[in-house]
Amino acid sequence: MVIIVTGASSGIGLSIAQYLGQKGHKVYGISRSKVHEKNVKSIQADVTRFDELKEAYQEIFDIEGRIDVLINNAGMGISGSAEDTTPDDANYLMDVNFMGVFLSTKAVLPHMRASGGGKIFNMSSVASKLAIPFQSFYSSSKAAINIFSEALANEISPFNIKVCILMPGDIRTGFTKNRKKNEVDSECYKNRVDRSVSVMEEDERNGMDPELPAKIISKLLNKKRLPLYKTIGFKYKIFVLLHKLLPAKFANFVVGAIYGFKKEK
């Protein structure tokens, strides 16, 4: 299969690209930095730039004559209070995480239709269902991906193009180090932001193997039908299920107690 992976220069995206490349698929990795991997053809493009994506996907289609799979994985994080987040930082995160998925999908669809169908995997997160305090824009961008993907799935089903929303829990990658922190944290938030971010970072450092999403996607590639949502990690499946079953206010209270530290110690 001809497969495009965005954000293929590190972490989950790099694992997916390497794994699927080793399985014999023709894998094209999209990122701003160049990747030098045996089984991955690297194209430098920024997911916030439609012109760059359009040119890259046209080039792939011209070489391969088809595009079967798109894995929209590129993403970034910001931590800190919503109040202290600058409008520029919030806009940039939405541009990369949400608009990037839209622009990449828009660029690939004509080629997938011409290929007679395909599969699109959008990398969301468990944080799209559990709104993480002091990561409000990250959670919002992932929730936006979910709703966009749900609507898209119905729009493109007549073209034999399937959509799957991936929701991993914590995974050990460079994401933790790459997460942008608010430049200023107001005194009234500072202690809670620091403690909350250290819980998040600890969870990520002890997180799952970055190869796990690759193995799951690889299995899904052989299936005729795709699940609309695929949560990655047993513990996170339970969190998502409980969140669905519990009253919204109580579920949000529990998430707040874990990450939001309601009372100063």
Ligand SMILES: NC(=O)c1ccc[n+]([C@@H]2O[C@H](COP(=O)([O-])OP(=O)(O)OC[C@H]3O[C@@H](n4cnc5c(N)ncnc54)[C@H](OP(=O)(O)O)[C@@H]3O)[C@@H](O)[C@H]2O)c1
């Ligand atoms: N790690 C976790 O615990 C976790 C959990 C749930 C979901 N996720 C999601 O999984 C995805 C991958 O995260 P990761 O953990 O692998 O993080 P990572 O190691 O920081 O990798 C992020 C990737 O995105 C690319 N990227 C960032 N901005 C880009 C842009 N403007 N244009 C093109 N590529 C861009 C980066 O490449 P360049 O810098 O070279 O452009 C890099 O390849 C993200 O969507 C993240 O939200 C991660």
